[in-house]
Amino acid sequence: MKENKKTVSVPPKLMAELAEKLKSSFDIAQIPLIIEDKEAHLFYLKTVVDGEKLQNVIIKPFFELNTIEHFEAYLNSLPNKSEVPSNEELLVELTRGFLLIAIEERFIFLELRKVNSDTVHPTLMEATIHGPQLAFSEDLATNLNIIRQNYHGASLVMNTYQLNDRSNRMIALLYDEESVNLKVLNKIKEKIELLEVPLVQSAGDLERLLTDKKYNLYPTTILTERPDRIVYNITGGKVIVMVDGSPQAIIAPVVFFDFMVSMESNYHNFWISLFTTFLGYFGLLTCLLLPSVYVAVTSYNPEILRTELALTVTGSRIGVPYPSYIEVLFMLIFMELLTEASIRLPKAVSATATTVGGLILGTAATEAALASNIMIIVVAAVAISTFVIPINELGFSIRITRIFLIIFTSLFGLNGLIVGFLLLIMLLANKDSFGEPYFKFFILAKNDEKKVNNE
Structure with missing residues (x-):
C-alpha cells in the first residue's frame, strides 16, 4: 500500500489550463486536500467564493469522512451542485463564485458564491404609506426569492439567460404561463437573444435596448422597484425582466394608463x-x-x-x-x-x-x-x-x-x-x-381574451 501512495500532488490538466488562462489574476486559489489515501483538488477565485462556506461545506467534511468515495457521494448530494460546463463557460462560472473539485479524473462543480449585495432596500422611487415598504436587492437570486414568496402560483415560470457581453450578467424572465401573451413573450425572448452590446450594467440599460425605437420619448416599459407591482402585473399576464446587480425590474408590455397607477390605490x-x-x-x-x-x-x-x-x-x-x-x-x-x-x-x-x-x-x-x-x-x-x-x-x-x-x-x-x-x-x-396599443385602457390576460372572443 505504501508503494501505491501518491507522494506528489499534481493538479489535473484542466485545472492547470484554467490557471494558465487566469494567471494575471491575483485571487486564483488551487488547494490540494490530502490525507492518507484520500486526495482532492480545489480550484476557485478567492474574491467571489465564501470562505466560511468553503471551510464548513467542503474542507471540514473531507477530513471527517472515512473514504474518498464517501466524500464524493457527499458532494454529489449537495443541492448547489451543477453540471460542469464547457471550458469557455467554465471560466465565466468561476468568476461568479463556483468551485471546481477534482477527485482523480472526476470533476464536481459547486456554487459557493459570496454575496455582498443581497440586502433588501426600502422603496425610494415609489414610496407608499400602506402596503409593502421593502423593494428589491442587487442580487438576482434574492429578488427571485422575494417574487416566489409573494406569488405562490405553480404556473409562475422563471427562465434565466446569460447576456453575451463583457459582464456576462445573468437575467431572469418571469411570467405566468397560464395568462401570458405568447406573442409578446416570444418577441421579448427574441430581442434578448439577439442583443449585441459591449456592456449591460442595469435594468435601465436593458430597458433601453429592448425598445424598438431608439429615440422614443415616451417609455414603452415600466422600470419598478416594488415587488407588489411585479406580482400585480404577473397576474395580469405581463412579462417581467430582472437583471443581476440591479434593484429594479422591467415590466412589458404596458399601456399609457399603467404609468398613472399607484400601488397605494390598491390598499x-x-x-x-x-x-x-x-x-x-x-x-x-x-x-x-x-x-x-x-x-x-x-x-x-x-x-x-x-x-x-x-x-x-x-x-x-x-x-x-x-x-x-x-x-x-x-x-x-x-x-x-x-x-x-x-x-x-x-x-x-x-x-x-x-x-x-x-x-x-x-x-x-x-x-x-x-x-x-x-x-x-x-x-x-x-x-x-x-x-x-x-x-x-x-x-x-x-x-x-x-x-x-x-x-x-x-x-x-x-x-x-x-x-x-x-x-x-x-x-x-x-x-x-411589444404589439399592444399604447392607448389601450388595459391589457387583457390570455384567458380573458378567449372569453371576449367567445362572446
Missing part, C-alpha cells in the same frame, strides 16, 4: 382610490398644459379670462421686459436645474439647498422684475404637479413635452396649444408596446 377603498387617481390625472394635465396656457392667455388670448382676472395677470407683469414665453422658459429651466440638483446633491444637504435656492430665486426674480408673481405661482404648481405622477419615467417625458407645447403656443397662441396637444394624442395613439 384604499373605492372612493379614496378614485380621488387619488383623479388627483394623478389632474396633476398630469396641470404640469403639461399650465405653462402653455399662461403664455396663451397673457400674450395672445387674454379675452378668454374674466376681465378682473385678465387685469390682475397683466398688472403682475408690469415691468417684466420680455414676452411671457421667455419668462416661462426662464423659470422652467431654473426649476429643472433645482430638480436635478436635488437628485445629485448628498441627501444631507439636498433638501435644504434646493428649498433655500428656490426661495431666493423666486424672491429675487420678482423683485428684479424678471418674472411676475403669477409666474412664480405657475412654476410652483407645475413643480408640485409633476411629482404627483406615480411613475418617474413618465414624469421625465412630460417635462420635455411641455417645452414643445410652449414653443407651439409661442408661435401660434391658443390654436398652437390645441394643435400641439392633438399631435401629442395622435403620437401616443400610434405607439405600441
